[in-house]
Amino acid sequence: MFEQIYDHFNDIIAAILFVIGFSNLLFQKNLIKKIIGLNIMDVAIFLLLASQGYISGRLAPILTDGSENAATYINPIPSGLVLTGIVVSVSVTALMLSMTIRLYRKYKTLDLDEILMKVSEESKVEDSSDTIVKISDDKDGQEREGVK
Amino acid sequence: MDFVLNFPFFSIMICMLAALSTFMLGKRAAAVVAKAAVFITLILSIVLTVYLHECGESFVYMMGHFPAPWGNEIRAGELEGIMAVFTCVISLLSLTAGSASIRNEIDESKQNLYYLITCLMEASLLALIYTNDIFTGYVFIEINTIAGCGLIMIKNSGRAIASAIRYMVVSLVGSGLFLIGTTLMYSVTGHLLMENIHESVMGLVADGSYDVTLTVITALMTVGLSIKSGLFPFHLWIPDAYSRSVAPSSSMLSGMVSKGYIFLLIKIIYRVIGFDVYKASGVFNIIFIAGIAAMIMGSVSAIRSKYLRRMTAYSSVSQIGYIFMGIGIANDAGAVAAIFHIITHGLTKSLLFLAASSFTGKKEDIKISDLKGMGHKYPLSAATFTAAALSIVGFPLFAGFVAKMLLANASFTEGWKMYAAISAIAVSTILNVVYFFRCIINLYAYGGFDGKDENNGTLDLKSDTLIVTGYERAIHAVSISALAVLNICIGVAPKLLSDIITKGLNVFD
Structure with a gap:
């Protein structure tokens, strides 16, 4: 049992973070806290995604020491996907924050x-x-x- | 290789480039560029659809220089072609019919940005329709969400922004769930392209391994996409978002934005997870029941609402229920009926919102009881509104009738679903009649209008209504008549459209 937890440590943390973020996004009244919840949720998904491509003991696939053997490197595709996801998450956060500013100017509250x-x-x-x-x-x- | 095969890529890029250039242009030039881009895309899509209809095949188009398991791909068949034509028609006619609303209701300095958002929306929808890569699908879902949020909040009133933020929160939950589904799918199959995933899934099912994971993935993707398209338990953002934005926004949001996600869901059912695997997971039954609940509850809420555009928005909830019910019937005929209803409902609902824009004028919404006499004041808008209402109710000769008939026919072979589907269609039709006929009766009632029609057109020039030039009035009339004529054409001769959809669905896997 402990071995299983150890093997899937990243996945479990990601699941816990996702639930925290998800419930913050849905149930917080404060808009800023909602946006923080959104970011936690996104980070949880990125952690899950990045850990799918990681193979312990291997290197990032950058050819510096000249080894062209694929067995020395991790799978780079999930890392690439995480980068794309981060860009999406940043733009969504910016949009949400700008809307929050406008609402605050109009109604003088964040609730x-x-x-x-x-x-x-x-x-x-x-x-x-x-x-x-x-x-x-x-x-x-x-x-x-x-x-x- | 035929030159036509480049058209899906061209149409996405034309819309993207138009979106980029409108941001530097003035409002007039931006309007021209956006409409021209969508019009060119429409022509390209029609040519592509005709070409694919004649050869009856689909093709895969490699993006960049990496071949199948690694690179990114576009796929187009008849079904994708007809969906692209449909989105182009809706966005072009919304822009032309809504030009008066856009000019009157949006800040002058921001009008070019409205065209930017529209082009971005069109590009992302086309990409959602054509993509063959599930992660690209996710990215364009997010672009679509951001563009949809822009369409809602462009009016810059506090109410519009508040509804936009509610829309964003709900949609982000949906796309988060979809992204987790994609991640798990990648971790069990190791692929992102739809065909490769499908092969791996078939292998996994044959082995019997990861069956729980596959069910979880199916559920996550379905729930994510149905949250984004506003299926019944997740529909609470729809009425505010649709009724508080400008008329062309509501028409595009209800007509095609939510439909893009449903089309992606159908694509995932048939091309990624596989129809049989999806059916074995039992998710179809959940979709079916949620769809029926949406049909009834949407109509009940529409009857209870006192405002015209809010009522129309609630009617969207019930029509999305019809589409999901069609998918949930779980056979090919049901999917054909669902896609048919995607198209008919898009045409009908955008017509309702655009015609209603002449009744509401500059106001955000209008009470249904205040509609008295509007039918004599704006004869053409009222006539097209009536046509659209009849189509939604399912009156013969209109497209909505054919869609309901196809849905009912599809359910005949499915046991208990037949009773549920047919009784739900019957109840929902009666409820539709109740709320739409209340509007029509009010429209043509005497009393509110004194009979003097100084403007003689579809829109008038008083201070609390829109300020309209002759050109805008003419183009509004032409656009809404075009939508009504298209609706009747599909209703009178549905064979061509249903043939295209059936053939497109057959080459879908």
């Missing part, structure tokens, strides 16, 4: 539940009032932002 509540209140106000009231509301909002 997604609170934001969604304010959003639904906004829709209700628009329903009940006619166009003229809406325009004056907008002006108030702009002035307030200008003062701050």
Whole structure:
């Protein structure tokens, strides 16, 4: 049993990290914590992917000491895939952060539940009032932002 | 080698290059470049589909200089061709019909970026359709997600961004699950190209080894892709995302973005895991039940919603349920019906959103009770909206009828699934009638409109509605009529389309 755990140590850690990240992404209310959860989840997948290609005791496949024997090197494809995955993860994180900044500027909070509540209140106000009231509301909002 | 075989690669690259160049152009030039790129892609895809229909084969196209087990590949058959034609039609007509909404509702400095996102979306969808490599599939899923997020948040209102962030969170969970599936698949088979994976999977099944792992992979990939396409338990982001963005965005998101993932799922079922292995894992039954639940629950939510675009978005949930039910029937006829419904629903739903854009005007959404008299004010929009509604309900002579008939036919040989599928289609049709006929009756009711029509067109010039030039009005009319005519053409003569899909599916493995 311990031997099995030792053999699959990376996979087990990856699974635990994935669950941590996944539950943070879904259940955290704070947007920044959500994004951190997303990153943990991605890292867990990359750990799983990279450890698939690693063969213990072998080298990275870079020809420096001149050995062209494939048996001395690890499998480079998963490492390449991890690089691609990191690029994807970085761009998604950047996008999420930029949206968070915009939401924070507008609603002055990072709590997604609170934001969604304010959003639904906004829709209700628009329903009940006619166009003229809406325009004056907008002006108030702009002035307030200008003062701050 | 025929020159036509280069076309899949060309069409992806044309859209990519157009996306890169629109970022440097002004808004007018960007609009022209984007529409031209999508139009050229449409022509290329039509030529490719005709060519493949005549020779009845599929081909594999090597990308770069590395041969099969190592390199990256594109594969095209009739099915891929017709799907490419379909996405090009939807995005081209959404852009042309939505030009007034884009000009009015998006910041002037950001309008060229809208065309960038559209081209990127088209390129990533084409790549998802054509790719023969599962990891490339993952990368383009992510590009597709980012582009979809851009389509939602381009309006720059707090509500649009909040719905975009919800969409992102749900989609990222989906793509994370898909990536784990891909990783496990690579670790048990050692390949990334679909044919090689399929061979290895066949070997593994013959040995009887890794059967639990294969089931887990199947489940992970299916759940990941169905989260991204908005199947029933994961549909909560759909109504906000579709109803709070601009009209062309909603039309593209509902018409083709969620469909790209479903097509990839069908590709994985047939070309990667293999139909028999997939069937043995029992995941088909889960898809089937989730699809039926989506059909009923989507329609119930649509009946409960008071707003036009929100209702249309909920109707998307139920139509995606139809598609998944078709896949879940688990035979070839079911898959053909599902792909047929992908196309008909795409055409119908984008028509609904684009026609609704003349009723809502600059407002985000409109109450269904406020639709009174709109049918006399905007005769063409109302007529096409009615046509699309009839198609969704499944009225004969419209494409939706054929799709529902194919779905029902496919279920006849499948025992208990027949009863479930046919009763679900019946119940869902009645619910569809309830919510769409409420709109149609309101549209043509007298009372809201005094009968003076000073504009005589599909869109008018008042301050709370869109500011529209004559050209935009004309092109809106032409685009929505084209969608309606296409819908009726498929409804009257469905043989050609279903033949192409059947033949394409036969050469799929």
